[in-house]
Amino acid sequence: MTDTSLAFVRKELAERRDPPSSFVGPVAWLRTNLFGSLFDALLTVMGVAIVVSLVWSVLDFAVVRAVWSAESGEACRAEGVGACWPFVEAYWKQFVYGRYPAEERWRPTLVFVLFAATLIPLAMPKVPYKRLNVIAFLVVMPIVSYFLLTGGIFGLVPVETTLWGGLLVTLIVSVVGIVCSLPLGILLALGRRSKLPIVKMLCVVTIEFWRGVPLITVLFMASNMLPLFMPAGMDVDKLLRALIGVAIFTSAYLAETIRGGLQAIPKGQYEGAMALGLGYWQMMGLIVMPQALKLVIPGIVNSFISLFKDTTLVLIVSIFDLLGMIQASLSDPIWISPVTGKTGYLVAAMLFWIFCFGMSRYSQWMERRLATGHKR
Amino acid sequence: MTKRPGSSGADEPPRVAWYNDPVKRGYIFQALTLLAVIVGAWTIIHNTAVNLEKRNIAQGFGFLATTAGFDIAQTPIDYPHDSSYGRAILVGLVNTAIVAIIGVVFATMIGFLIGVGRLSRNFVISRLCGAYVELIRNLPLLLQIFFWYFAVLSILPAPRNSLQIVPDWVFLNNRGLYLPEFHFGGFAGAGITWGFLAGLVISWFVRRWARRRQEETGQQFPAGWATLGLIFGLPLLAFIASGFDLTLVAAKKSTFNLQGGIQLIPELMALVVALAIYTASFIAEVVRAGILAVSHGQTEAARSLGLSHGQNLRLVVIPQAMRVIIPPLTNQYLNLTKNSSLAVAIAYPDLVSLGGIVLNQSGQAIEVIAIWMAIYLGISVTTALVMNAYNRRVAIVER
Structure with missing residues (x-):
C-alpha cells in the first residue's frame, strides 16, 4: 500500500492573473464611459461633433481666416475673412488705459505693478508677514495709487477721471468696490446678528433693500441722486458716484456672506471670549471675526468675481471700462467691418474669462485648503 | 466678608x-x-429739497399723467400716441415681465439639461456640460448680450433677403423673428380653452x-399619463370636433419689410438668449448640487425595495432633490428678472430703459428711481415670502 494522500494543501499563493481584458484598459474605459448603450453611443457621437464644430469654428475665425496685419479696416471688410487682429493691435493701449494721456501711461502701469506686487503674496498662504501685507494692500497701495493716478502732487500732471478707462477702470471699480464694501459688510453682518432690535432692524432693511434691486438702478441712483443729496455747490466726481453705488451694493451681498461665516463659529468661542471678560468689540475683533473671515475667504472671492463681471455695467452711466472701451472703439469708421465686433468681443471674452476663471479656481483651492482645517 | 466695589451679594442687584x-x-x-x-436722513432730504428748488425740478408723481410723446418698439398693451409717462412705464413693466417669463422657461430647460448632463456617466457629455458652465458663468452678462445683439443678430440679412427657417412661415432677419399668428375659429377657440x-x-x-x-388597495393607477x-x-378633441378651424397668418413680404404675423424684435431675442x-x-450648478445632495443610500434602499430605475428617480430621488433645488432656483429666477434690466444697454423697452427716457425728459430722477426700486423690491419680497411658505411646507418634519 503506497503512502499517497489525495489531500492537497497549496503551499504558495496562486499567481495573480490579469482581470479579463474587457474590464480594464482603454477598451473597458471606452465601453463604460462612452459606449455603454446605443443611446450613450449616440450622445458621445453628438457631443464629439459639437466639440469639434465649436472648436473648429473658433479656430477658423481667430487663426485660419484671420487678418494679421493691415493699416486700416480695408482688409477686414473683404468677404469671408476672420478676426481683425490689426484693429486690436491699434486699440490695445486704449483697452488697457482708456483715454489716459499717452505720455502719462507709466503711472497706471506702475499702479498695476503695485497692485500685483501686494496682492499676489497676499493670496499665497505660505508667504509670511500677512499683517504687513494686508496693510500694504489695503492702506498703502490705495493711497499711493490714488495720488499716482489723479496727479496734481509731486509735480505729476493732474489727470481727470473722465480720461480713465479700459482695464484700469475695471480694476479700480472692482478693487475699490470690494475693499470699501468689506468693512461696511462686516458692520452690517454684525448688526444683523445683534441683540439690539433697532440696530438689527436697520441692518436687515438695508441688506434686503440693496439685495432686492438690480445694480443698474443703483448706478442710476448714484449718478442721478447723489448730486441732489449733497449740500449745494458740492460736486461729486462721476467715477466716485459709481464707486459709492457699487460699494454699497456689494456690501449688502458681502454682509450675507460674512453672516454665514459668523454662524459657522461655534457658540463655545463666544462663550469662551465672554468668560475671559472680553467686551463685545474685543470678542468680535480678536476671537470671532478672525475665524469667521478666514472661513468666508472663498465667499469673498466669489463676490469679487461677480463684482468684476458687474463692473461692465458702469458703461450704462457712461464710464468706459474694458467692455465699454471695446464697445466704443467698434464704431471707429476706420476699422468698421462685419468682423470687428466679433473680434472685439472675443478679446473682451478672453480677458474677462482668464481673470474670472483664475479667481474661481483660486477660491475652490482655498475652500479645499480651509476645509481640511475644520474637519472633525 | 469684604465686598469689593462692583461685586454684589446674592440678593442685592449688581x-x-x-x-x-x-x-x-x-x-x-x-x-x-x-x-x-x-x-442723516433729514440732511439728505433738506439738501435734496434745496437742490431741486434751485434746479426748478417739480416734485411728486404728477408727471405720470403728462403726455410721453415718444414711440416704443414693442407694445404688448395699447400705447396710443397721446399716452402718458405712466402708461409708458406700464408698457415697460409688461415688457420686463415678457423677457423674464420667456427667459425663465428657457433657462430652466437648458439649466436642467446641462446640470443632469454634468452628472452623466458619459465622459464626453459630462465634460462638455462642465465646459459650458465654466465658460458661460465666467463671462459678464453684458458682454454676452452685446455679442448676441451686435455680433450675431445685427449682421443678419435685411428683410428682403430674410432667412426662411420654415419656408413661407417663419422668417428671420435683422428686424427680428417673424412667427405666424394663430387664428382659431370661434368654436375651436372656446372649445380649446x-x-x-x-x-x-x-x-x-x-x-x-x-x-x-392606492392607499386602500395598493393598486396603482397611471395618474401621470391620465393627467397628461x-x-x-x-383641447385636442375640441379642436378636432371644430373641424380643424385654425388659420395661420404668416408674415407677408412687402417692398421693404415684412407685414403681419408675430414679430419678435431683435432686442428681445438677444436679451432672452x-x-x-x-x-x-x-x-445647472444648482441642479447638480441638488441631485448630489440625495445620498446614494436612498437609491440603494429604493432598489432593494424593488423599485425600478424610473420609479426610483420619480418617487425617491427627484422629490428629495427638489427640496434642495427649489430655493436657490427661485433665487436664480429672481436674478434673471433683475438682470433683465440690462435691456437698457441695447434699448429693449423694459422698465429701466423706458424709465430712463422718462427720467431724462422729465428730470424727476427721484420719483422714477423710486418707482423702479418699489417694483423690483416688490417682486423680490413677494418671491421671498412665497419661498418661505414653501420651505415651511417641504421642510423635513423631524420626529
Whole structure:
C-alpha cells in the first residue's frame, strides 16, 4: 500500500492573473464611459461633433481666416475673412488705459505693478508677514495709487477721471468696490446678528433693500441722486458716484456672506471670549471675526468675481471700462467691418474669462485648503 | 466678608456704574444709532429739497399723467400716441415681465439639461456640460448680450433677403423673428380653452381618486399619463370636433419689410438668449448640487425595495432633490428678472430703459428711481415670502 494522500494543501499563493481584458484598459474605459448603450453611443457621437464644430469654428475665425496685419479696416471688410487682429493691435493701449494721456501711461502701469506686487503674496498662504501685507494692500497701495493716478502732487500732471478707462477702470471699480464694501459688510453682518432690535432692524432693511434691486438702478441712483443729496455747490466726481453705488451694493451681498461665516463659529468661542471678560468689540475683533473671515475667504472671492463681471455695467452711466472701451472703439469708421465686433468681443471674452476663471479656481483651492482645517 | 466695589451679594442687584450696564448701554447705543440715521436722513432730504428748488425740478408723481410723446418698439398693451409717462412705464413693466417669463422657461430647460448632463456617466457629455458652465458663468452678462445683439443678430440679412427657417412661415432677419399668428375659429377657440380647463379639473379629481385607491388597495393607477392625456387630449378633441378651424397668418413680404404675423424684435431675442444661456449655467450648478445632495443610500434602499430605475428617480430621488433645488432656483429666477434690466444697454423697452427716457425728459430722477426700486423690491419680497411658505411646507418634519 503506497503512502499517497489525495489531500492537497497549496503551499504558495496562486499567481495573480490579469482581470479579463474587457474590464480594464482603454477598451473597458471606452465601453463604460462612452459606449455603454446605443443611446450613450449616440450622445458621445453628438457631443464629439459639437466639440469639434465649436472648436473648429473658433479656430477658423481667430487663426485660419484671420487678418494679421493691415493699416486700416480695408482688409477686414473683404468677404469671408476672420478676426481683425490689426484693429486690436491699434486699440490695445486704449483697452488697457482708456483715454489716459499717452505720455502719462507709466503711472497706471506702475499702479498695476503695485497692485500685483501686494496682492499676489497676499493670496499665497505660505508667504509670511500677512499683517504687513494686508496693510500694504489695503492702506498703502490705495493711497499711493490714488495720488499716482489723479496727479496734481509731486509735480505729476493732474489727470481727470473722465480720461480713465479700459482695464484700469475695471480694476479700480472692482478693487475699490470690494475693499470699501468689506468693512461696511462686516458692520452690517454684525448688526444683523445683534441683540439690539433697532440696530438689527436697520441692518436687515438695508441688506434686503440693496439685495432686492438690480445694480443698474443703483448706478442710476448714484449718478442721478447723489448730486441732489449733497449740500449745494458740492460736486461729486462721476467715477466716485459709481464707486459709492457699487460699494454699497456689494456690501449688502458681502454682509450675507460674512453672516454665514459668523454662524459657522461655534457658540463655545463666544462663550469662551465672554468668560475671559472680553467686551463685545474685543470678542468680535480678536476671537470671532478672525475665524469667521478666514472661513468666508472663498465667499469673498466669489463676490469679487461677480463684482468684476458687474463692473461692465458702469458703461450704462457712461464710464468706459474694458467692455465699454471695446464697445466704443467698434464704431471707429476706420476699422468698421462685419468682423470687428466679433473680434472685439472675443478679446473682451478672453480677458474677462482668464481673470474670472483664475479667481474661481483660486477660491475652490482655498475652500479645499480651509476645509481640511475644520474637519472633525 | 469684604465686598469689593462692583461685586454684589446674592440678593442685592449688581452695583455697576450705569454706563457699564449692558442693558442700559444697549438702549443708549440704539438711541444714538437712531439719532444718527434720523439726522442723516433729514440732511439728505433738506439738501435734496434745496437742490431741486434751485434746479426748478417739480416734485411728486404728477408727471405720470403728462403726455410721453415718444414711440416704443414693442407694445404688448395699447400705447396710443397721446399716452402718458405712466402708461409708458406700464408698457415697460409688461415688457420686463415678457423677457423674464420667456427667459425663465428657457433657462430652466437648458439649466436642467446641462446640470443632469454634468452628472452623466458619459465622459464626453459630462465634460462638455462642465465646459459650458465654466465658460458661460465666467463671462459678464453684458458682454454676452452685446455679442448676441451686435455680433450675431445685427449682421443678419435685411428683410428682403430674410432667412426662411420654415419656408413661407417663419422668417428671420435683422428686424427680428417673424412667427405666424394663430387664428382659431370661434368654436375651436372656446372649445380649446374649456377643454383645457375641464382637463385640469378632471385630472385633479382623478389624481385624488388614484391616491385613495392606492392607499386602500395598493393598486396603482397611471395618474401621470391620465393627467397628461386629459390636459392635452380634451383641447385636442375640441379642436378636432371644430373641424380643424385654425388659420395661420404668416408674415407677408412687402417692398421693404415684412407685414403681419408675430414679430419678435431683435432686442428681445438677444436679451432672452443671453439671459437664458447665462442663467442656465447657474441653474445647472444648482441642479447638480441638488441631485448630489440625495445620498446614494436612498437609491440603494429604493432598489432593494424593488423599485425600478424610473420609479426610483420619480418617487425617491427627484422629490428629495427638489427640496434642495427649489430655493436657490427661485433665487436664480429672481436674478434673471433683475438682470433683465440690462435691456437698457441695447434699448429693449423694459422698465429701466423706458424709465430712463422718462427720467431724462422729465428730470424727476427721484420719483422714477423710486418707482423702479418699489417694483423690483416688490417682486423680490413677494418671491421671498412665497419661498418661505414653501420651505415651511417641504421642510423635513423631524420626529
